[in-house]
Amino acid sequence: MVRTDHIDLLAVSDGCMTPLAPPPETMTQPASATFSSNSTNSHEFHQRQPLLQESRNNDGWDDSGNSSSGHFKMSKQTERNGSIVRIKLPPVGRSGSGESILSSFPEERIKTIVAAGWLTFNFVLSTVSLALTHERVPDPKKANALPDIILDHVTPHEWALTVSEVLLTVSSCITFFIMIVHKHRWIVFRRVFFILGWLYLMRSFTMYVTVLPVASRQYALNVCAPKANNTSPFVIAKRALQLMSGFGLSMNGQHVYCGDYMYSGHTVVLVASYLIIAEYSPKKCIILHWMSLVNSVLGVVMLLISRGHYTVDVVVAYYVTTRLWWMYHTMANNFTLKNYTTYNYFARLWWFPVFRYLEGNILDVVPREYDCPCDCLTKVSRQLFRRRNRI
Numbered sequence: 001m002v003r004t005d006h007i008d009l010l011a012v013s014d015g016c017m018t019p020l021a022p023p024p025e026t027m028t029q030p031a032s033a034t035f036s037s038n039s040t041n042s043h044e045f046h047q048r049q050p051l052l053q054e055s056r057n058n059d060g061w062d063d064s065g066n067s068s069s070g071h072f073k074m075s076k077q078t079e080r081n082g083s084i085v086r087i088k089l090p091p092v093g094r095s096g097s098g099e100s101i102l103s104s105f106p107e108e109r110i111k112t113i114v115a116a117g118w119l120t121f122n123f124v125l126s127t128v129s130l131a132l133t134h135e136r137v138p139d140p141k142k143a144n145a146l147p148d149i150i151l152d153h154v155t156p157h158e159w160a161l162t163v164s165e166v167l168l169t170v171s172s173c174i175t176f177f178i179m180i181v182h183k184h185r186w187i188v189f190r191r192v193f194f195i196l197g198w199l200y201l202m203r204s205f206t207m208y209v210t211v212l213p214v215a216s217r218q219y220a221l222n223v224c225a226p227k228a229n230n231t232s233p234f235v236i237a238k239r240a241l242q243l244m245s246g247f248g249l250s251m252n253g254q255h256v257y258c259g260d261y262m263y264s265g266h267t268v269v270l271v272a273s274y275l276i277i278a279e280y281s282p283k284k285c286i287i288l289h290w291m292s293l294v295n296s297v298l299g300v301v302m303l304l305i306s307r308g309h310y311t312v313d314v315v316v317a318y319y320v321t322t323r324l325w326w327m328y329h330t331m332a333n334n335f336t337l338k339n340y341t342t343y344n345y346f347a348r349l350w351w352f353p354v355f356r357y358l359e360g361n362i363l364d365v366v367p368r369e370y371d372c373p374c375d376c377l378t379k380v381s382r383q384l385f386r387r388r389n390r391i
Helices: 109-136 159-181 185-209 217-222 233-245 265-280 286-305 311-332 352-359 373-390
Strands: 010-013 016-019 084-086
Touching: 109 185, 109 233, 109 352, 159 185, 159 265, 159 286, 185 265, 185 311, 185 352, 265 286, 265 311, 286 311, 311 352
Parallel strands: none
Antiparallel strands: 010 016, 016 084
């Protein structure tokens, strides 16, 4: 029989195991676990020491997470303070078999392709929404621009819109480069595709349900195409293809349809570019982070100087983009927020099942690691070559 009332217990807190104080009547007893020969019951076992004793050697897990003896031991960096023992366990994969930490970040390329399809669909939807909205824009000859506290005190300059779009293009190219050289690029692309797709979806509705008058009468007269007074599917499809061919930029000469004010797509891309660079580029690249921030702010300022958008368009775009980005990454970086629980109110989001599908197998915060994308292309080409040989 085991005397459980005399067994010293271990308190586990913050990764440490601390033995609880023994009962007062056993404080003077010897500190060894022995069988008492003089006891009336020879089967009584008295535990006087913590269940985990301190190790006197430096054997244990090495830096690679391997154990020479095949079982858990304390590492060389084990911290000891009296009877407090901290055990540093090796990285454990999802299967719990001590796999490499890389198993926490599966590529899941199919999911990335699905997210890319989501972004493409909503980008096309936004162009269709603009093609329809153009017919409902108030006549600039009759309707004045809305009062705006900033635009009313700034002299408009058409060249500022081109400057804003050049800064947007530069920021997008840097962002794409950081994403493509990231070691976990498939996860990064998947997240960016989903967030941008969601932003384009909301923008498709906001620009259509409430149409604002053109902010610049000069822009409306010189750039905006005349109304066709016809919303047939052929006309809408032609307009959408024209907008997509110019990537939604005015400097390409294809963005000739007006009404896409609420909210600013230029601001969405500028803000999202900065958030991506700050989140997934090396922390040591502080200069890059500040340059990206200045680039985004300057791009928005140039947008307002050109009267390409109202101030409220920019404010709403900033708010929606940052809230969605921070919400998504907070959920992605906390495993408990990926499950349906009573007090997880994020689970009430309509896109929460999609989020679980995309992030369910990501078990940790994506590290800032990088490699050459050529290695990824080589692996893909090898897999395609093998499939062809099997056929």
